[in-house]
Amino acid sequence: MTDDECIVFACTLQQRNLPRKIRTDVDAVMHGAPVTSIYVFCEADVQVGERHALQKWAVDTHRVRLEIIDGTGLAEALSTAEMFPIAREHLGLPRSMAPRHRSRLWLIVAVVLSLVGGSVVAWESWKAEPPPAVHLSTVAGTASWTSRAGQIEFNGNDPSNDDGYVAPAVEDLEDGTVRAGGLIMHPSWENYGFIRGCFQLSEPLAANDRFRSRAGFIREYADAGNVRFRVTVADNKGNVRIVADETDDRANEQMVEFDLSLADYAGLSTLCIEVLANGDAGQDAAFWHDPRIVSSANHL
Structure with a gap:
């Protein structure tokens, strides 16, 4: 111009x-x-x-x-990666519809339907680029962390604090691997103590989302006790549903693998990870390796 x-x-x-x-x-x-x-x-x-x-x-x-x-022209423009944030803001499209750089047909159809008052739900998973994984360890500082002692500070207490402890860490684990990108979590030091982190997700869970992680124990404490690794979700009324509850007694030198469908919890926005002591919590230093939420089409 x-x-x-x-x-x-x-x-x-x-x-x-x-x-x-x-x-x-x-x-x-x-x-x-x-x-x-x-x-x-x-x-x-x-x-x-x-x-x-x-x-x-x-x-x-x-x-x-x-x-x-016209309508199709507008939709085609909004289907580009540069313009898609405008479509999200003004048309309410979910992040799971982030445009695929090789094909824009799916979003063209979806936006046209939205422009004429139709539904885009049927198009959400068709030809959509999987949304990026939500790595919980990278946003753990924004989660709500609690134990039997009440609210605790992320990366704040001494590891031997009786109230429990959580922090990002690189650890030598019970299966002989060294892992970064995870969280060390120690329950409150009492019988059947626990530590729980609840994450308020920026987008509700989708039907094709999965929770993935490996959980286990720090190698130097591999001879002590056992814990349960638990994943839960909650609705906006605080009703909690258990997604998984797995026990690790440390003696097997193997990590617990989690690859959980979240389809039954689509629409919920709160997900929690926990470590619960099975009896005495002494030396129950546990590790969640890269707990994350991914689309089933995303193989990370």
Whole structure:
């Protein structure tokens, strides 16, 4: 665009007699100051033949360039990675519909349906790029951490604190591996003590989401006690549902593998991970390795 250009934008939601509506709008614009281009945004689609006829009419009648961006054109523009945040903000599309860079057909259909008041639910999982995994250890500082002693501070207490302890860590684990990207969690030091971290997710769980992690014990304490690793979800009324509850007695030198479908909990936004002592909590230093929420199409 140059300094001497004047561009006018018009928009309409009209469905019937759209060519006549566009001509009327162009006539009205051209009765004002000189204009070089007019862009008309419309919700309904305009047939290619009608579009070309309107563009020729605009040039012949008013010597003005006419561009028509119809419903499909708008959807195609919003399907780009650069423009998709606008679609999310104004059309309420979920992050699971983040555009695939190789194909935009799925989002074109979805946005057109949304523009005309239809449902996009049926299109959410079709051709969608899997959303990025939510690695809970990277957002653990925002979670709510509790034990039998009440609220505790993330990465705040001394590891031997009776109230329990949680912190990011790199650990030498019971199966002989060394793992980063996880959380060391010690229950409160009492019989059947526990430590729990509840994460308020930025997006509700989707039907194709899974919880994945490996859990076990720090190698230097591999001869002591046992714990339960538990995953739960909660609704907005605080009702808790157990997704998994697995025991590790440390004696087997193997980590507990978690690959859990979250389909039954779609729509919920709170997920918790816990370590519960089976009896005496002494030396129950446990480790959740990279607890994360992933789409079933995302193999991370």
